[in-house]
Amino acid sequence: MKRLKLAVIALFTLVTVSNVNAQDENNPWVVGFGMNNVDFYNTSDFSEQIKDLLGNRDWNVLPSISRISADKYLNKGFSLQLAGSINKIETVVAENDSDFLYWAVDAIVKYDVNNLVGETGWFDPYVYLGGGYTAVDSSGEGMINAGFGFNTWFNDNLGLNFQTGTKKGFADEVRAHYQTTLGLVIKFGGKDTDGDGVYDKEDACPEVAGLKEFNGCPDADGDGIKDSDDACPNTAGLAAMNGCPDSDGDGVADKDDMCPNEKGTKANKGCPDSDGDGVVDKNDKCPNVAGPVSNSGCPWPDTDGDGVLDKDDKCVNEAGPASNNGCPESVINEDDEAVMGEYAKAILFNTGKASFKPGVTDKLNDIVEVMNNNPKATFVIEGHTDSSGSAPLNLRLSEKRAIAVRDYLVKQGVNTTRLEAIGYGEGEPVATNKTREGRAQNRRVVVKVTNKK
Numbered sequence: 001m002k003r004l005k006l007a008v009i010a011l012f013t014l015v016t017v018s019n020v021n022a023q024d025e026n027n028p029w030v031v032g033f034g035m036n037n038v039d040f041y042n043t044s045d046f047s048e049q050i051k052d053l054l055g056n057r058d059w060n061v062l063p064s065i066s067r068i069s070a071d072k073y074l075n076k077g078f079s080l081q082l083a084g085s086i087n088k089i090e091t092v093v094a095e096n097d098s099d100f101l102y103w104a105v106d107a108i109v110k111y112d113v114n115n116l117v118g119e120t121g122w123f124d125p126y127v128y129l130g131g132g133y134t135a136v137d138s139s140g141e142g143m144i145n146a147g148f149g150f151n152t153w154f155n156d157n158l159g160l161n162f163q164t165g166t167k168k169g170f171a172d173e174v175r176a177h178y179q180t181t182l183g184l185v186i187k188f189g190g191k192d193t194d195g196d197g198v199y200d201k202e203d204a205c206p207e208v209a210g211l212k213e214f215n216g217c218p219d220a221d222g223d224g225i226k227d228s229d230d231a232c233p234n235t236a237g238l239a240a241m242n243g244c245p246d247s248d249g250d251g252v253a254d255k256d257d258m259c260p261n262e263k264g265t266k267a268n269k270g271c272p273d274s275d276g277d278g279v280v281d282k283n284d285k286c287p288n289v290a291g292p293v294s295n296s297g298c299p300w301p302d303t304d305g306d307g308v309l310d311k312d313d314k315c316v317n318e319a320g321p322a323s324n325n326g327c328p329e330s331v332i333n334e335d336d337e338a339v340m341g342e343y344a345k346a347i348l349f350n351t352g353k354a355s356f357k358p359g360v361t362d363k364l365n366d367i368v369e370v371m372n373n374n375p376k377a378t379f380v381i382e383g384h385t386d387s388s389g390s391a392p393l394n395l396r397l398s399e400k401r402a403i404a405v406r407d408y409l410v411k412q413g414v415n416t417t418r419l420e421a422i423g424y425g426e427g428e429p430v431a432t433n434k435t436r437e438g439r440a441q442n443r444r445v446v447v448k449v450t451n452k453k
Contacts, residue, residue: 026199027190028073032161034183036067036085038102040092041176058091060102067181077115081108081128085179089136092175104167104179106132108145125150134167134174141173151185161185204228231255258282314417324451332374332449340370340447347405347445352389354400356408364405367447368412381405382446383423384430386439391425399423405445420450 038060069083087102108130127148134143147165154160164180190199196209196216203216205228210218214226220233223243227233230243232255237244244253250263250270257270259282264271271280277290279297286298300309306319306326313326320327343366348357356364371379383402385394402421410416431438 025073025075025201027157027187029189030069030071030073030079030185030187032067032069032071032083032183032185033065034067034161034181035061035063035065036087036179036181037061038087038089039178039180041178042093058093058095060087060089060091062087065183067183069181069183069185071110071185074109077112079110079112081110081130082106083108083132085181100137102134102136104132104134104143106130106134106145108132110149123150124152128163128165132167134169136174139173141169141171143167143169143174145179149181153187157187159185159187327378327451328376332377332452336370336373337449337452340367343367343370344445344447349401349404349443352397354397354404356404361408364408365412368409368414371409371414371418376451377449378418378420378451380420380422380448380450381409382448383421384428384442384444384446385426386429386442387426387433388439395423395425395427397423398425401445405447 039058042058066087067083067085069081071079071081073079083106085104089098089100089102090096092098108128110126110128113125113127125148128146130145131142132145133140145165145167147163149161149163151159151161162182164178166176166178168176192199193206194203194209194216196203198210198212198216200206205217208218210216217226217228219226221230221236223230223236225239225243231253232244235245237253238246241253244255246252247254247260248257248263248270250257250265252264252266252270254260259271262272264280265273268280271282273280274287275284275290277284277297279293281287284297289299291298292300300311302309303316304313304319306313308320308322308326310316315327318328343363346363347360349355350357371377381402383398385398402423406419406421409419426442429442431441433439433442
């Protein structure tokens with residue numbers, strides 16, 4: 001009896017200095033071997049029962065391994081324990097008043113109290129509730145078990161267990177009693193596939209060896225950022241750059257920096273733009289003079305100095321107002337303009353086609369002569385139709401007829417830059433389309449001067 005008392009005192013001393021690793025999903029199995037003490041109730045007064053238990057007046061202990069247990073972790077701090085125990089009962093009420101065999105098979109559910117209070121770092125207590133079958137001498141019955149216990153571990157697998165609780169039946173075949181156990185426990189079953197010291201169930205990268213501080217995931221480049229969060233896992237970098245380097249220190253990671261060795265801006269993907277024109281220096285043909293993107297960063301020229309940039313100037317080498325697209329304004333003879341308008345009325349086409357009717361080319365030649373007499377004038381050739389047929393078809397037909405007139409004039413020597421051909425379809429009638437005469441007036445070609453004052 002004294003040896004058990006000393007063991008209990010040693011256990012409480014050990015608890016205060018041991019590191020505790022609770023049974024959990026990483027090491028789900030625990031087996032235990034130890035001794036057990038049986039103490040029968042001799043009073044219904046709970047305080048007297050406790051005094052009786054602690055006073056060692058009727059302890060029954062076998063000085064050998066008398067209890068074997070196996071625990072399986074379930075989930076969220078719960079585990080299931082199956083245990084078998086035997087004992088020799090020599091004291092029920094008074095010392096040495098009995099001599100019979102005690103045995104029990106129990107199944108209990110344990111709950112780790114640390115799930116409520118948090119890990120203590122040195123103490124792993126639990127409570128339990130369950131039942132089993134207990135036999136004393138020739139009598140036996142099912143009994144309810146309840147109590148508490150704790151584990152303290154010497155290392156990750158070996159520890160010491162203390163457990164005490166009460167057993168109470170309903171058939172009065174076995175007297176209610178306390179059973180207290182003390183023994184060694186061995187924890188096992190954890191799996192560490194990659195051998196990095198982090199169990200698979202806690203290892204975020206169970207197939208690849210890693211570091212505990214990264215839950216088992218690797219940091220290949222050693223920059224303090226685990227590979228799964230590292231945009232450049234094989235090159236040491238900065239946390240601010242998601243693990244990537246920034247060689248020029250411009251705040252743009254090298255992998256995204258179009259100019260990794262020249263300090264630039266994020267807006268320009270790490271490249272500099274010295275003149276601030278929106279064209280980075282490496283693409284800017286005039287890096288020190290601001291210019292538009294459309295001209296590769298160089299300013300547009302104005303060859304004739306008329307204020308109209310060459311890109312918009314239809315007369316690059318002749319000064320003219322912007323209102324006339326940079327070309328000098330010209331005045332066409334009014335008589336010529338009137339004559340040309342009359343000639344245009346005689347431009348007739350074959351029905352539904354863009355081919356001219358006989359005799360039309362003579363009138364077109366007369367128009368060419370008028371245009372040649374006014375070399376600075378520019379013209380628009382408008383094609384119109386009546387409403388016969390579909391609108392899309394009429395639009396295409398009017399365009400083809402205007403183009404046919406323009407192409408003929410160009411072949412006769414009129415510069416194409418002086419001519420513009422537009423088809424209006426049936427959209428601008430000059431007469432009603434309900435009569436034959438009206439429709440005939442609407443099928444027309446009009447030639448207008450575009451640059452007269």
